[in-house]
Amino acid sequence: MSGARPNPTERAALARAGAMAAPHGPLVSPNPAVGCVLLADGNVVGEGVTQPPPGPHAEVVALAAAGSAAQGATAVVTLEPCAHHGRTPPCTDALIAAGVARVVIAHPDPHAIAAGGARRLADAGIEVVGPLPDDDPFRGAVAGALEGFLCAVRRARPHVTLKLARTADGHVTNPTGARWVTGGAARRAVHRWRAAVDGVLVGVGTVLADDPRLDVRDVATDHQPRPVVLDATLRTPPTARVVRPGTVLVAAPAAGDPSRQRHRAERLAEQGVEVRRVAAGPTGRGVDLPAALGALAELGMVSLLAEPGPTLAGALLDAELVDRLVLHVAVGLGDGPLDGALAPPPGAPWRTERSGGAGADAVVHLLPPTGAA
Ligand SMILES: NC(=O)c1ccc[n+]([C@@H]2O[C@H](COP(=O)([O-])OP(=O)(O)OC[C@H]3O[C@@H](n4cnc5c(N)ncnc54)[C@H](OP(=O)(O)O)[C@@H]3O)[C@@H](O)[C@H]2O)c1
Structure with a gap:
């Protein structure tokens, strides 16, 4: 709100708040995983992250930790404090009541209901720094931790990372007949990624071919x-391994023999x-993809x-x-040109987010031209 920028101590606190909040994403979903650090004379006097619903937001956790030390302190937050009554009272009111003197905000809240926090704090006489400009690296860093929330608010669908494993000549199955295309290091990376999202998505073709569990292991x-x-x-x-409590099947309106369809749905629901x-x-054929993703957003998946x-x-x-394409390429399998296997989809100027290796496999993360949410 003011033209001021965060000072170096506040930037370090922002990095700390973002790092604290990042692992909480799927635990607090569909709420945003926010981090808050309270500084007094450059020292941390309280900090917190958003708790799973219906728990308190990050600011309230940090204020409780700081107690009376919050009076006159600076609150550094990754997302603009909310200004509305949801499951919890507005965080802006808690900051004002605690006597915080300055609030540093990395990312604006795009949610029409919750936005307006920065204005409310400023109107209460608090010095507000931020939200930071689009190109500020600290804003970019916290946006990564908030990408699911931001996508769900802006596009009414979950953020989608598509992972594809290929051989060097572009095949999606292992020519040796082995179950996996890529090695252990790449598969462990996938499991870490699964632990950070609300849902793991496949088409029924993969269920029929591979009978995957789609859970997090190791x-x-x-x-x-x-x-x-x-x-x-x-x-x-x-009998598929994916058939268990919590699994979501997205189907089209029942066609064909209605009693057979009903029987199948009932068996799965049981x-x-x-x-x-x-x-x-x-x-x-298949299900309507925007409608399917919209249905998953309604289930609280971001x-x-x-x-x-x-196919899918x-x-x-x-x-x-x-919103992100992750290519895992088993460079030792097949003899095609590697740059072909690592290439983005034709026609679209995808940007490289990062590239490297996982054990014997090459890994590249690509972002679409319009950028993630
Ligand atoms: N290398 C890898 O990364 C990787 C990963 C997974 C699987 N695989 C391999 O891929 C093979 C299976 O391939 P697949 O293409 O059949 O699997 P898939 O893409 O996971 O499943 C395809 C099925 O999803 C259903 N679907 C529903 N809505 C859809 C829509 N809007 N668009 C597209 N599909 C929709 C369709 O069946 P309905 O019309 O009946 O709904 C379709 O036949 C197996 O050999 C497996 O081992 C490789």
Whole structure:
């Protein structure tokens, strides 16, 4: 709000707040994982992160930790404090009541209901620094931790990271017949990623071919994402490993023999699977992708790791519903040109977010031209 910029101590506190908040994303979803650090004379006197609903927001946790030391302190927050009564009272009121003198904000709140926090604080006589400009690296850093929340607010759908594993010559299955295309290091990276999202998405083709569990293994986490299968006609066998409580199957309106469809849906529901019906895809095949993602947003999911086969992967890319593309390439398998296997989808000027390796495999993260949410 003021033209002032955060000082170096406040920037360090912002980095700390962002790092604290980042692992909390899926635990507090669909709320944003926010971090708050309270500084007095350059020292940390309280800090906190958003607690799982219906718990308090980061600012309230930090204020409680600081106690009377919050009087005259600077609050450094990754997201503009909320100014509305939701499940909890407005954070702006808590900051004003505690006597905070200055608030540094990295990212504005795009949510129409919750926005206006910076203005409210300024009107109460608090010095407000930020939200930071778009190109400020600290704003970019916290936006990463907030990407699911920001996408859900702006686009009414979860943020989608599409992961594809390929051989060097572009095949999606291992020519040796082995179950996986990539090695252990790449698969561990996938499990860490699963632990950071609300749902893991595949098409029914992958369920039928691989019978995956789509859970998090070998990673220390309190969070398991919900498996999501796009399965227009409920072909998922009731014996599939993904059939368990919490799994979501997105199906098209029941077609064909209605009693058979009902029977299938009931058998899946008996095992705790949630069946959501959305419109069929535009060609009459599969499910309508925007509608499917909208249904998942209604279930409170703001972030997905999509790990489908080529059919659904191609459809997500064609529909421009991919916010990040992660290519894992087994450079030792196949003999095609590697740059081809690592290339972005044709036609679109995708940007490299980062590239490197995972064990024997090459990894590249690509962002679409319009950027993530
Ligand atoms: N290398 C990798 O990264 C990787 C990852 C996963 C799987 N795979 C391999 O891929 C193969 C399976 O390929 P796949 O293409 O059949 O798997 P998939 O893409 O996961 O599943 C495709 C199915 O999803 C359903 N679907 C629902 N709505 C859709 C929509 N809007 N667009 C597209 N599909 C929709 C369709 O079945 P309905 O019409 O019946 O709904 C479709 O046949 C297996 O060999 C597996 O091992 C490789």
